Amino acid sequence: MILILFSSIFIIPVLLGIGKIMEKVFGILFYGISGKILLGVMGISLAWTVTSFLIPLNIYVEIITVLLGLLYFFKEKLYQEFYQLTKKDIALGGIVSTIILLSGSYYPYILDHFGYYIPTIKWLTEYGLIKGISNLDFILGQMSVWHIFQAGFSNFSDPFLRINSIILIVYTLYSIERKSWIHLCFLPVLLLFSQSPSPDLPVIAFSLIILNEMISGNKNTSLLFAFSVFVFLIKPTMIWLPILVFLNSIIILKSSFKKLLFGGLILLLFFIKNIWTFGYPIFPISIVDLGFSWKPNPEVLKTSSQYAIMKTYDMQYSYEEIQRFSTFDHIKNWFFLKGIKSVINIFFILSLLIFSAFTWMKKKKLITLICISLLIKSILVLAFSAQYRFFIDVFFVIFLVMFHEYFDKRKSLVVFSGLSLFFISILSFPSFIQQSIPSFRLGSFMAGFKKEQLYQPSTYQYHQFNTFKVGNLNFNVSKNYPYNFDTPLPAISSSYIFDDVKARIFPQLINKNDMKKGFIWKKITPEEKKEAATVINNIENIDK
Secondary structure, eight states, X not given: OHHHHHHHHHHHHHHHHHXXXXXXXXXXXXXXXXXXXXXXXXHHHHHHHHHHTTSOOOHHHHHHHHHHHHHHHHHTTGGGGGGGSOHHHHHHHHHHHHHHHHHHTSOOOOHHIIIIIHHHHHHHHHTOSOTTGGGTSGGGGOOOHHHHHHHHTTTTTSTTOOHHHHHHHHHHHHHHHTTOTTHHHHHHHHGGGTTTTOTHHHHHHHHHHHHHHHHTTOOOHHHHHHHHHHHHHHOXXXXXXXXXXXXXXXXXXXXXXXXXXXXXXXXXXXXXXXXXXXXXXXXXXXXXXOOOTTSOOHHHHHHHHHHHHHHHTTTOSOHHHHHTOOHHHHHHHHHTOSSHHHHHHHHHHHHHHHHHHHHHHHOOHHHHHHHHXXXXXXXXXXXXXXXXXXXXXXXXXXXXXXXXXXXXXXXXHHHHHHHHHHHHHHHHOTHHHHHHOTTOGGGGGOOOOOGGGGTSOOOOOOOOEEEEEETTEEEEEETTSSOOTTSOSSBOOHHHHHHHHHTTEEEEESSTTOGGXXXXXXXXXXXXXXXXHHHHHHHHHHHO
């Protein structure tokens, strides 16, 4: 907890300094400390994304960025902006930040933290963006811009990967600066994402900020659209936000297309990054085939698509069973899954219906555009993979639009206090949620409170692995554990090894002497088939 505080005190001035540089070049997103910080987050993320094509995001990259940010922080006397906050504002911010620091100090429990977030960050800090990395371990093809941002600060500024806790402090600051107190109602829920560099937290917080700015009358089309595209870069399921800002700028503000140019360039960077790591413009969809040699094998893409469909039904049905569903079965079985997912799915559809009715009654252009954008996003999610984690942001948006005038400071603080106590209790005593909602699987991975976390945030160490060779690739596999969060690179998840061998392929180095050159897949030769069989036998024997 104390170490996260030190990271916050160190990183926030850096973000402010870089944000000031961004303001000088591109203008003001909105006035205040939080406005500069958000521009700093975007500027650093985009700069490091470009940098990671060329070099790893190592300590030298971090030192240069930190020195530049601190230089402008003191040169422009940005610390004076904190003096504009009242004593009551500072006291409230301090109390909320303490709760955030405490929640961020618990053990990570989101499974993607171990199977996706940390492995991605390790690759970025040691090698940068690798061409065709999805051929090695399919999920690494995402390479979210948020993990690029976290990777750059992971060498010494934030080695415990608690950047989300820092962003929550910034989100609190925004709520206080803008006197938009309803955001305090959302903070306790977001505490559940503060222990890991989960992209869900920043995209929800950032989208709510942009939405609030639009409702408040912010007409800076260029930066609003650019930042909304940046949010899309972090997590493409947030497609509703750039659609909304685009529609608002064209239909309501009547802006020229020139103001969308900056956002268009950011979107182009997103496509280039995905093509480099995945072979196609949008992960994990194999559309717009440009014929790159490092694109994934069709069988692997097919397996990924089938898995996404099964995840839609919470893995409660096999792919073959789902294929036999009628249209009515698809809808019925999705609504009536066993456990908490059924409740979330039903509530999602009800929320959309209620918001549509609310939109019709209000008859306001902006609210209509918000509704249209959410419906477009919802249709896309339902069509590809209707998992609750892909539409959870919709609940926040609907709540903000419908109740932003109702929640004043007092009501928001009451909700914040009650929900914070509830969620901190869950993190501290996870047996409660494990017994009450056994279908909420993540609850079983919560470890509870440890007194050591008051100083240092809790982390796991495993570091047990085996080394194998197939063809020209030497690789590591975590021993008797499905994820490679602290396995030396190059590491492959055992599940992907089984998928590759089933497809009669295996990842290989493009240049056997230089892993930075990237990976492709190749059909396995008889000799490589024997090597792969040895790997699988070894994994299966260890698992037994």
